[in-house]
Amino acid sequence: MVKKWFATNKMTFTFILLGLVIFLFIIVPLIRMVVTSEPNTLLVTLFDAEVRQAIWLSLYAALIATGAGFVLGVPLAYLLARHEFPGKKIIEGLIDVPIVIPHTAAGIALLFVFGRNFFAGRVFHVMGIDFVDSTAGIVVAMLFVSIPFLIDSAKEGFKKVDVRLEKVARTLGASPWQTFFRVSFPLAWRSIVAGSIMMWARGISEFGAVIILAYHPMIAPTLIFERFESYGLAYSQPVAVLLILLCLFVFVVLRTLVHRGEKA
Amino acid sequence: MIRIRNLCVKLADFVLHDVNLDVKPGEYFIILGPTGAGKTVLLESIAGLYQLKGGQIWLGGKEVTRLEPEKRGISIVYQDQALFPHLSVKDNITFGLKLRRKSKQEIEQTLDWLVELLGISHLLHRKPDTLSGGEKQKVALARALSTKPQLLLLDEPLSALDPENREGVQRELRRLHNQVKVTTVHVTHDFEEAIALGDRIAVIGDGCIQQVGTSEQIFRQPNSEFVARFAMVRNIFAGEVVGGNGENAVFCTEGAKLAVVTDLRGKYHASIRPEDILISHAPFPSSARNCFCGSITSIADKGSTLYLTVTLPPDFTCLVTRNSFDAMGLAEGQKVYITFKASAVHIF
Numbered sequence: 001m002v003k004k005w006f007a008t009n010k011m012t013f014t015f016i017l018l019g020l021v022i023f024l025f026i027i028v029p030l031i032r033m034v035v036t037s038e039p040n041t042l043l044v045t046l047f048d049a050e051v052r053q054a055i056w057l058s059l060y061a062a063l064i065a066t067g068a069g070f071v072l073g074v075p076l077a078y079l080l081a082r083h084e085f086p087g088k089k090i091i092e093g094l095i096d097v098p099i100v101i102p103h104t105a106a107g108i109a110l111l112f113v114f115g116r117n118f119f120a121g122r123v124f125h126v127m128g129i130d131f132v133d134s135t136a137g138i139v140v141a142m143l144f145v146s147i148p149f150l151i152d153s154a155k156e157g158f159k160k161v162d163v164r165l166e167k168v169a170r171t172l173g174a175s176p177w178q179t180f181f182r183v184s185f186p187l188a189w190r191s192i193v194a195g196s197i198m199m200w201a202r203g204i205s206e207f208g209a210v211i212i213l214a215y216h217p218m219i220a221p222t223l224i225f226e227r228f229e230s231y232g233l234a235y236s237q238p239v240a241v242l243l244i245l246l247c248l249f250v251f252v253v254l255r256t257l258v259h260r261g262e263k264a
Numbered sequence: 265m266i267r268i269r270n271l272c273v274k275l276a277d278f279v280l281h282d283v284n285l286d287v288k289p290g291e292y293f294i295i296l297g298p299t300g301a302g303k304t305v306l307l308e309s310i311a312g313l314y315q316l317k318g319g320q321i322w323l324g325g326k327e328v329t330r331l332e333p334e335k336r337g338i339s340i341v342y343q344d345q346a347l348f349p350h351l352s353v354k355d356n357i358t359f360g361l362k363l364r365r366k367s368k369q370e371i372e373q374t375l376d377w378l379v380e381l382l383g384i385s386h387l388l389h390r391k392p393d394t395l396s397g398g399e400k401q402k403v404a405l406a407r408a409l410s411t412k413p414q415l416l417l418l419d420e421p422l423s424a425l426d427p428e429n430r431e432g433v434q435r436e437l438r439r440l441h442n443q444v445k446v447t448t449v450h451v452t453h454d455f456e457e458a459i460a461l462g463d464r465i466a467v468i469g470d471g472c473i474q475q476v477g478t479s480e481q482i483f484r485q486p487n488s489e490f491v492a493r494f495a496m497v498r499n500i501f502a503g504e505v506v507g508g509n510g511e512n513a514v515f516c517t518e519g520a521k522l523a524v525v526t527d528l529r530g531k532y533h534a535s536i537r538p539e540d541i542l543i544s545h546a547p548f549p550s551s552a553r554n555c556f557c558g559s560i561t562s563i564a565d566k567g568s569t570l571y572l573t574v575t576l577p578p579d580f581t582c583l584v585t586r587n588s589f590d591a592m593g594l595a596e597g598q599k600v601y602i603t604f605k606a607s608a609v610h611i612f
Contacts, residue, residue, distance in 0.1 A: 164346040167313045170333040171340050172360030172411055182359075186350050 030244065037241045045238035054223040055243060059250075061135055061219065062203030065142035066150070066196050073151045074192060078184065080151075081158035096148050103145055107212025114140055114213070137213035142203035149198040157191025158184060190258060197254050204247060265289040265447045266310070266415055271319035273309050275302055280471050283319070287415075287449060292441050294462030295451040296482075296494065297469050303451040306468070307417045310449065311338045324414055339408035343420040345400040347392035353403050354388040360411040378406040381443065382436075398429040402436070409444065418450040422457055431612070434460060455494055459483070459533050460612045467491045479533075499536045499580050505529050505611060515611065519577040523553035523606040532611050538571060538583035540608040544601045545592065553606040556580075560598050574602050 045051050080092060098106060114121045114131035121131065131137035161184050169179040185192075207221040215222060220243045228236035271283035280302040287293045297303050308314040310321060312333035320329045328336050347356050357378060361371045379385045382402045392400060401421060408416055421437065422430045438461060441448055452458055458465050459479040467474040467482060467490070475487045483500050486492040503517030505528055515522040515534045522534060547555050556576050564571040570589050574580045580602055584594070594600070 162344075162346060164342050164344070165348060167308065167311075167333075168340060168342070168346045168407075169348075169359070170313060171311050171336070171338055171413075172407070173334045173363040174359075175332075175334055178363060183348060187348075 033237060034241050034244070037237055041238050042241060045242060050218075051220075051223065051239055051242065054218045054220045054239075055246060057135070057138070057217055058204050058220040058243070059246075061138040062142050062146075062200050062206075065139045065146060065203045066200045068139070068143055069147045069150045069199055070192075070196060073147055074154050074185075077151045077154035077192075078158050078180070081155045082163070095151055098145050099148050103206065103208030104212055106144055107141055107209035110140060110144055110209065110213060131213055133214045133216050135214075135217060138210050138217070138219060141209035141213050142206050145206050145209050146199045146202035149202055150192075150195040153195025153198060154188060154192045157188030157195075160191070161187045193254075193258050197251070197258070201247065201251060204243075265291070265324060266449070267322040268310070269320045269322075271306075271309060271321065272317040273302070273305055273314060274317050275305055278302070278471055279317075280306060282472055283468075284473065285466060285476070287447060289447055290445045292438075292448045292450065292461055292463045294458040294465045295449060296455065296458040296462075296465050296467050297451070297453060298494075299453050301468050302471070303453075303468060304419050307340060307419050307449065307451055310415070311340050311417055312336050313340075337411070337414045338417060339411060339413035339415075340417040340419065341401075341404045341408045341421055343424050345392075345404040345424075347395075347400055347403060347407070349392050351392075352388070353384070353390050353392065353395070356392065356403060357406045357410050359407065364411070374410055378410060381409075381440070382406050396429075397425045398433055401425065401433055405440065409446065413446065416446045416448045418448060420452055421450065422452070423454070434612075437461060455483075456500075456533070456535060456610070456612050459500065467494060469494075499538065499541075501534045501578060502531075503534060504531050515609065517578060520556065522609055524609045524611055525607050526611040528611050535610045535612070536580070536604055536608055538581045540604050541580060541582040542603040543572065543574070543582055543584060543588075543592070543594070544603065547601050548603070550603065551605070552603045554609070555601060555603045557599065557601050560594060560596050560600060563594075563596055574600060 076095075080088065111132075112118060114124065114137070116122055116125055116130075116132075124131065124136075129136050131140055165183050165187070166179050169183045170176075174182060205221065207219075207225065210219055211222055211225075218226065220239065224236050224239045224243070227239060266285070266287045268283055268285040271280070271285075273280045283306065285293075295303055295306065305314055309316055312328070312331060316329065320327060322328065323336060323338070347353075348359065351359065354375070358371050358375060361374060366374075379388065382405060384399070384402050384406060387395065387399055387403065392403070395403065405421075418437075422433055425433055434457065437450075450461060462479055464476065464478055465482050466476045469490050475482060475491045477485075480502065482491065486494075501515075501517040501520075501522075503515050505513050505515050505524065505526060507513040513524050513526050513529075515524045515532075517534065524534065542552070547557075558574040558576040558580070560572050561575045561579070562573040564573075568586050570584055570586065572582045572584060572594065574582055582602060584592075
C-alpha cells in the first residue's frame with residue numbers, strides 16, 4: 001500500500017523539507033532566468049550569427065571530444081572492469097583527477113603538453129594541428145575534463161555483465177573480439193550511452209580549461225562570459241537562456257531514446 | 265575421450281592439484297564434491313576458460329592444453345544458465361551456429377532438431393528473463409548442444425531449480441544423454457543426484473580427486489574418511505520398485521522389501537535419512553509402514569548423537585541422541601526394531 005504523504009514519520013518529513021530546499025536552489029535560478037527573458041530578444045539573439053556559431057561550435061567540439069573519448073575510453077573501461085592488476089586502484093584514481101582539479105589549472109597543464117614547447121605539441125604542429133586558439137584546443141580541453149564520466153559509466157556497465165556470459169560465448173565459438181562485440185558491448189551499451197551523454201553535456205558546459213587554450217574561436221560559455229563582462233547581465237542572459245534550453249532539449253531527447261531502448 | 269593428467273589450478277585461497285581423470289566416450293561422468301571444492305574451476309579449466317598452473321588435457325586423442333576455448337568444441341551449461349539476456353531464445357540457441365557461418369538451412373535444421381528434442385518450440389521468441397528456471401535450463405542445454413560439442417560440461421545444473429522441477433529436469437538430463445550420447449561431465453554437491461545420473465563418479469575434495477568409481481563402489485567402498493562422510497551418513501540402497509499405484513509401491517533390495525511412495529517403476533535407488541528411523545525394543549503399532557527387526561552391529565559415538573548400524577541385512581544407519589541411547593540401554597549385539605514411514609524413503 002502506498003503511504004499518504006502526510007502520514008509519513010518525522011524523519012521523512014524533515015528529509016523532504018531539506019530536499020525541497022536544495023531542489024528549489026537548483027531549479028529557481030534557471031526558471032527565473034528563462035521566464036524573465038524577453039521572447040523578442042531571444043529571437044533576435046537566435047538570429048545573431050555570432051551566437052549561433054558559438055553554440056554550434058560548443059555542440060560540435062563536445063561531440064568530437066565524446067567521439068574520441070568513446071574510441072579511447074571504452075576499451076580502457078573494459079580492461080578496468082575485467083582485470084585485476086597491481087596499480088589498478090591508482091589508475092582508477094588518476095582517471096578521476098580531471099573532475100577534482102580546478103579547470104583553469106587543467107587548461108594550463110594541457111598547454112604544457114599541447115603547446116609548442118613540448119614534443120607532442122610540436123609533432124601535432126608538423127601535422128598541421130595547433131591547439132592554441134583553435135577548435136582542436138577546445139576539443140582537447142573538453143576531452144580532458146569530461147572523459148572520466150564516460151570511462152566510469154562504461155566501467156560500471158561492463159562490470160554488470162556476467163563474466164559467465166562471455167565464457168559461454170567463447171565455448172560456443174566466439175573469438176575474444178566477437179565476444180566483446182556480440183555480448184559485452186551490447187549488454188553494457190546503455191551505460192556507455194549514458195556515460196557518453198554525460199560526457200557530451202559536461203563538454204558543452206566546460207569553460208575554464210577551454211579559455212586557457214582557446215579564447216577564440218568562442219564557444220557559447222565564452223561568449224556568455226564575454227557579453228557579461230563587456231555589456232552586462234541583460235546582454236548575456238539571452239545567450240545563456242538559449243544554451244540552457246538547447247542543452248535541456250537535447251538531454252531530454254537523448255534520455256528518452258535511451259529509456260525507450262530499455263523498455264523495448 | 266577426455267584425459268586429464270596432473271592438472272593444477274590455483275584458486276584465490278587454495279590449490280587444486282594432481283587432478284587425473286579419464287572420461288570415456290559417451291559416458292555420463294559426475295564430479296561430486298562439497299561447495300567450494302573448486303568444481304566450477306575444474307570445469308572451466310577443461311573448457312579452457314581458466315589459466316592452468318600445470319598439467320595436460322587431451323580431448324579425443326588431441327592435446328588441447330593451450331588451445332583457445334572457442335576451438336575446443338566443448339560446451340558448458342552454468343548453474344544460473346547464463347543465457348544472453350539481450351537475445352531471444354532462438355538467437356541464444358543459434359548464437360554458436362551463426363558464429364560458425366552455417367547456412368540458413370543448416371541453422372534451421374539444427375534448431376528444429378533441438379526444439380523438438382527439448383520441447384521448447386513455444387519459447388523461441390521469448391526473452392530469457394521471462395522464462396522459468398526449468399525452461400531456462402532447457403534453453404541453455406539446447407544452446408550448448410547446438411554446436412554438436414565433443415564434450416558437454418554441466419555446472420550444478422539442478423541446484424538452482426526448486427525441488428519440484430529438479431526431479432523432472434534430472435530425468436530430462438538422463439533421457440537427453442541416452443538420446444544424444446554426448447560425453448558429459450556434470451559437477452554437483454548432491455550425492456543422490458550423482459548416483460541417479462552418473463555412469464561413474466569422481467569425488468573431489470581437499471584440493472584433489474579422492475576416489476573414482478561407479479556409484480556402487482563409491483557408496484559401498486569409500487576409500488577415505490572424506491568420501492565416507494559424503495556417502496555413509498545416508499542409507500542408500502540399489503534395487504527395483506514394483507507394485508501397484510502410488511502408495512502400494514514396494515522397493516525390493518537385497519534382503520528387504522520397503523514400502524515406498526512413488527510413481528516411478530523399475531531400477532532405482534532408495535535413500536532414508538538416519539534421523540528418520542525410530543529404534544525400539546519391541547514392534548509397536550503406528551502409521552509407519554516399515555518395521556524391521558535387526559541387531560546393532562556397530563556404534564559410532566559423535567558426542568551428543570550416535571550413529572548405530574542395524575543389520576537386517578542390509579545395514580541401516582540410524583541416528584539416536586545420547587539421551588535416548590542411555591535411556592534405552594542400547595549396546596552392540598542387541599536385537600532392536602527399526603521403524604520408518606514409507607514417505608521417508610526417497611526414490612531416485
